[in-house]
Amino acid sequence: MIVYISGILIAGGLFFFLVGSIGMIRLPDFYSRLQAAGIIDTMGLLLSMSGLAILALNEFTLGNFLSALKIIFIVVFVFLTGPTATHAIVDAGIRAGLKPWQKK
Amino acid sequence: MKTLGQITVLFCGGLLLFFTSDFPDFGDANSPASLHLSPYFIENTLKDTAVPNVVTAILADYRGYDTMFETTVILTAGLACFLLLRIPKREVKSRYYLHEPTGVTLRFEGDKYPQKSDVFKRIDSNWVPYDLIINFTCRLLIHFIQIFALYVVAHGHYSPGGGFQGGVVLGASVILFAISGNLRAAIKRFGEKTAALFSAAGVFIYAGTGALCMMIGEHFLNYNFLSPLLGTDRIMARSHGIFIVEIGVAVTVMAVMIWIYYNLSSAGKQDEGL
Numbered sequence: 001m002i003v004y005i006s007g008i009l010i011a012g013g014l015f016f017f018l019v020g021s022i023g024m025i026r027l028p029d030f031y032s033r034l035q036a037a038g039i040i041d042t043m044g045l046l047l048s049m050s051g052l053a054i055l056a057l058n059e060f061t062l063g064n065f066l067s068a069l070k071i072i073f074i075v076v077f078v079f080l081t082g083p084t085a086t087h088a089i090v091d092a093g094i095r096a097g098l099k100p101w102q103k104k
Numbered sequence: 105m106k107t108l109g110q111i112t113v114l115f116c117g118g119l120l121l122f123f124t125s126d127f128p129d130f131g132d133a134n135s136p137a138s139l140h141l142s143p144y145f146i147e148n149t150l151k152d153t154a155v156p157n158v159v160t161a162i163l164a165d166y167r168g169y170d171t172m173f174e175t176t177v178i179l180t181a182g183l184a185c186f187l188l189l190r191i192p193k194r195e196v197k198s199r200y201y202l203h204e205p206t207g208v209t210l211r212f213e214g215d216k217y218p219q220k221s222d223v224f225k226r227i228d229s230n231w232v233p234y235d236l237i238i239n240f241t242c243r244l245l246i247h248f249i250q251i252f253a254l255y256v257v258a259h260g261h262y263s264p265g266g267g268f269q270g271g272v273v274l275g276a277s278v279i280l281f282a283i284s285g286n287l288r289a290a291i292k293r294f295g296e297k298t299a300a301l302f303s304a305a306g307v308f309i310y311a312g313t314g315a316l317c318m319m320i321g322e323h324f325l326n327y328n329f330l331s332p333l334l335g336t337d338r339i340m341a342r343s344h345g346i347f348i349v350e351i352g353v354a355v356t357v358m359a360v361m362i363w364i365y366y367n368l369s370s371a372g373k374q375d376e377g378l
Contacts, residue, residue, distance in 0.1 A: 077245070084241040091235065 006055040013048025020044060029101035030093055034086055041082030049075045153342040155261045163266065164346040164353075168325040171349070172310050175356050182303050182360035189372035202227050228286065228376040242284035249277040257354045261343065267350035271357025278358075279365045287370055296374060299363040306356025313348050325349075 016039055023036025053068040128135030145158055145166070155161040163171050198213045201224040209227070218224040257270030282290035314325035322329040327345025328338045336344060366374055 077248070080241055080245065084238060088235070088238050091238075095232065 002054055002058050006051040009051030009054065010048050013044045013051060016040065016044035016047060030098055031090060031100050034089060038083065038086050041078060045078055046075055154339045155343050155346060157261055160260045160266055160346060164349045165342060175307050175310055175353050178356055178360050179303050179307050182363045185364045185367050189367040191372045200227050201225065238284050242280055246277045246281055250274060253277065257350055260350055267353025268357055271354035272361060274354065274358040275361030278362050282365065291366065291374060294362060296366060299359045302359035303356050303363060306352045309352030309355065310349050313345060
């Protein structure tokens with residue numbers, strides 16, 4: 001049962017990874033591509049990592065619990081750093097004078 | 105001079121290429137490494153050194169000399185960066201000061217600049233305003249990064265990790281501080297002299313551990329004989345000896361990372377920079 005739940009979660013995460021990677025190639029300018037990259041950081045990582053954490057808890061032992069905890073720590077730290085990095089890059093783009101793309 | 109350098113480089117490269125042909129093929133089952141070395145390490149590491157991680161034991165114990173000179177190479181890299189880039193005399197043509205009440209930036213030339221003023225704040229020519237989000241996140245994370253670095257150094261006996269990796273993470277935390285704030289604030293906390301001293305101190309810890317073994321009357325870097333000093337049996341003494349040596353490596357790597365960053369990011373001036 002747990003295997004199926006984690007499988008669905010990981011598949012959902014991979015879907016967001018796919019969407020994000022297509023967006024990074026197909027979207028028209030710097031800022032919108034960064035937005036697509038942000039999707040990978042947040043939704044893709046959250047879903048796939050929580051799937052892996054649940055999979056690690058398939059047999060409940062101390063070691064498995066610790067590895068699940070470490071995976072959750074990864075998610076927490078990427079949630080803090082990913083948006084900050086995106087913010088810093090967008091800030092640098094604005095400061096350097098890059099105009100957002102507009103439909104003609 | 106340039107031709108001489110090129111000839112030396114080509115000669116050494118040619119020698120290396122020439123003697124590569126004597127090496128056993130990649131994955132050769134009859135090479136000495138796969139015949140008797142690897143099985144010995146896999147079977148005897150735990151018995152010899154009480155370290156479960158074979159890689160750490162080989163790196164810091166069986167091949168201690170190799171790692172000692174690797175650490176020396178890192179120190180040399182830091183020194184080379186320092187000698188090439190550092191501008192010995194600080195020539196300040198102009199300084200930029202932000203007048204905080206009005207938000208006006210002024211440029212001062214020569215020796216006339218406000219010293220220790222409450223309203224004037226010294227800024228770089230490529231200064232960016234204080235960003236709350238970036239500063240807060242970086243300040244929040246630096247502690248965790250440093251604790252994780254210590255964990256990586258101390259846990260090298262049981263899991264992937266060790267002195268080099270932990271030292272790099274530790275250095276990266278200070279570099280993150282310099283990037284998120286400014287270079288001068290970082291230099292105020294971890295100065296250039298500290299970096300130079302620490303990078304040499306790490307090599308000293310490593311070589312000093314070896315010399316201590318020699319002074320007791322045994323071979324260089326043979327940690328077995330540290331057991332009376334550490335108060336453990338001879339096998340655990342090897343494990344502890346590896347740990348001491350890893351600390352030395354971590355100190356050197358951390359200091360050299362920071363030192364190279366200071367020199368590279370400010371083009372050797374260490375005054376204004378990223």
